[in-house]
Amino acid sequence: MLMHGGRAEFVADFDRFAAGRFEPGLTARLAARARGHALDRALIEGADPAATAQLAARAARLTSMSMRREVARALDRLALDGRDTPGRWQARPFKRAARANARELHALAERLREPGPLYARGIAMLSRLLTEGTGPAYSDRRGELLAQRLRDARVAMGA
Numbered sequence: 001m002l003m004h005g006g007r008a009e010f011v012a013d014f015d016r017f018a019a020g021r022f023e024p025g026l027t028a029r030l031a032a033r034a035r036g037h038a039l040d041r042a043l044i045e046g047a048d049p050a051a052t053a054q055l056a057a058r059a060a061r062l063t064s065m066s067m068r069r070e071v072a073r074a075l076d077r078l079a080l081d082g083r084d085t086p087g088r089w090q091a092r093p094f095k096r097a098a099r100a101n102a103r104e105l106h107a108l109a110e111r112l113r114e115p116g117p118l119y120a121r122g123i124a125m126l127s128r129l130l131t132e133g134t135g136p137a138y139s140d141r142r143g144e145l146l147a148q149r150l151r152d153a154r155v156a157m158g159a
Contacts, residue, residue: 028053040124049120059120071123072109074130079105093137100143104150111159122157
């Protein structure tokens with residue numbers, strides 16, 4: 001601010017304090033990494049990301065550009081019919097479900113790569129969809145449930 005003293009200085013100081021006040025600390029960030037799946041489940045179920053330091057840290061991680069790019073790459077891989085050969089003990093997604101939803105998978109991946117805010121809940125939904133071996137990408141032969149989950153995630157992301 002160009003003004004010196006008075007209200008302008010107070011507002012600038014308050015803004016700096018407020019920004020630091022809600023920044024999750026190292027302990028919360030480490031705990032959030034260790035409890036990622038449980039925190040994702042809480043966010044998906046509607047928990048307020050500001051309710052705890054761990055939820056805030058997980059939401060910050062989910063909405064970071066590095067995590068958004070990681071989820072986008074996985075969506076693109078799924079859209080390519082799961083052509084990556086899974087390891088011996090990994091579940092394989094249904095190719096028909098992936099092909100039926102390829103356009104939406106690519107569109108969501110592109111949205112994740114774009115700048116701008118997205119809600120953590122929707123990104124958590126996509127992450128879970130990609131990693132949950134009993135989820136619709138792996139259990140929905142026709143892709144109808146997968147399509148519904150992708151629509152839900154898009155809405156939850158605010159995209």
